[in-house]
Amino acid sequence: MNAFEFIGELARRWRTFAWIASGVVMLGTALIVAMPTTYTSSTRLLVSIAGSTTFEAYQNDDVARERINSYIPLLTSEVVSQRVVDELRSSQTAEQLAERVSAARVPPNTSLIDVSVSARSAEDARALADAYAAEFISYTRALETPTGMGAQKVRVTQVSGASNPRSDVPVRLALGIPTALIAIVLGGAAVWIRSGSARGRHPELVQPLKGK
Template sequence: MNGSEFLSAVRRRWRLFVAVVVACAAIGVGCALVVPAGYVSTVQLLVAIDGTTTASAYENDQVVSGRVNSYVALLTSEAVAQRVVDELGLTTSARELAGDVNATIVPPRTAVIDVAVTGESPDQARLLADTVAREFITYTDALESPTGTDDQKIRTSIVTTASVPRAGLPRPLTFGVLGALVGLVLGSVAVWLRSSTDPVIRTSERAAAATGLPVIGSVTHADPAGGEDLEGYRRLRTRLRALAGGAGEPAERARVWVLTCAAGESGGAAVAPNLGRALAVRGGRVIVVDANPAGPAIADESDPGLLQVLAGSATADQAIRCHLDGLPDVLPVGSCADDPGDLMAAAGMRRLVHRLRLEYSHVVIAAPPVLPTVGASVVSEYADGVLLVVVPGTTRRRELTRAVERLGTTDAPVIGTVMCVEPSGPAVPERAAVPRSGSAVDVESDELPPVAR
């Protein structure tokens, strides 16, 4: 997942992201309220060389500098803390007390050490600071030995006694900010994990990853006469023309495009009539064939229809609904007592598609879903290209992958996927029908790069 995909995932799952950040900040504030804020008292120590000076001043500075660095570590050690615990008879452990001691060198590069000690009350903080200073001096005096033959020795002295204790940092605010920072990291991880394991396709990148096929278009359910919603069909039409132009077959041969989905998302029924209308705008006759008996109808459900033609109870001329004004003709699905899958697998379907190739420049077939039935695989045998319609937020990744695998076993020419998103305007009716009247919209702008097969 690259940066743009991650930002897109955060926008889609902003509630999860914000919930994690707020939860971590609340936990931080809660911890601050439970743990006492404490009081801090400071004491300053000076490290110097005592005795007659026989070494140079530079050498003395080097010795003191080394000792100061070592003393900062010793001040926060359990060895010094244990001496304080023993001296005051405290019930806390040496490790706990050492965690309440903080030692820093007063900048820049001095021999003065600031020691800050935290206690539960002002009196305790001040007592601990003074005791830490005394016990540390006693401890280091016992460790130090003369640095030369003249009894020169490192000594530590108290510069300032324990200061008036001050309240600790505002723990709720501090811990809340720290919790929010941790929440940003955890929220990002949560969004990444949720996106990586999401079983539903939500973006074109996920669709391409699940199928191994390019996404050749993004369209809406809307009627293509609806202005901006037509742009997606323009682009899809241009890419299909690029694919058809690269096929190397005679121009008079019609192209058969099959639109199907993985498991019944009804995307084909929404896209097929709109794509047919977009293709019809550029001239030539176009027909939309409804081959999905179980899906939403794309035309009037009155008989006769495709199934009656395949069963021999009606002719194609009787079933085809012819339209004028640049609109595509429609062959509705109809109804029949026989099994639709068997009818589509029979020779009649092949003869019908051959006839439509001769009479039309484009044949758009809305096929049944791939997984529940064999209809899509059967119809795809006659296609120049199969388009898998993906409905973001509905199509499941595993089903989409299985659909591609099943079509691959039949050598169906699956050329890519089409994302069928919600329209930007009003809600789309459940049954998308090809309009019977109205003028076509001029869609001459088709500037898109060709799509490689």
């Protein structure tokens, strides 16, 4: 079946296409609407090391950037999330909370870390973001000790408070585009299958095109 024949089949079997496509759209829309709204708030941390000389300051920048490589997985670990759960007396487990946290270095290769936390309400998202910053700073303060070079000490500070929470509604609305595409593909596939089945039962309907 070539493209022109398929278009003809679509015109003849438009009801099949409409039923399948509309059914997929309705199902996809129902699933999107049923998804709970999630809010995300972010905060920014700065990793720095105090140095007594200019040369040490350059070295400290390198050390701070390297420290970030270990801080990022630590931020998303259950070690820090358990401290947040205890502080806020949350009903979530440390494991559940850790799954809602993401951390990433602010490009390009800076000493800044963006920490994002998602929750079911805007208030919870903002509170969790600030709590994560406070608990991580407290935790790293207890971990870090002087390196022995010019009384250096790794420090983490919160350079921006929790941002206004943003919802995932725009992302969910964007899912309507792939849903519509899937509906069109499945509707066309249904027409193709029905057409092939009909041709198999009635081969006399198949008229090969010949040159005129």
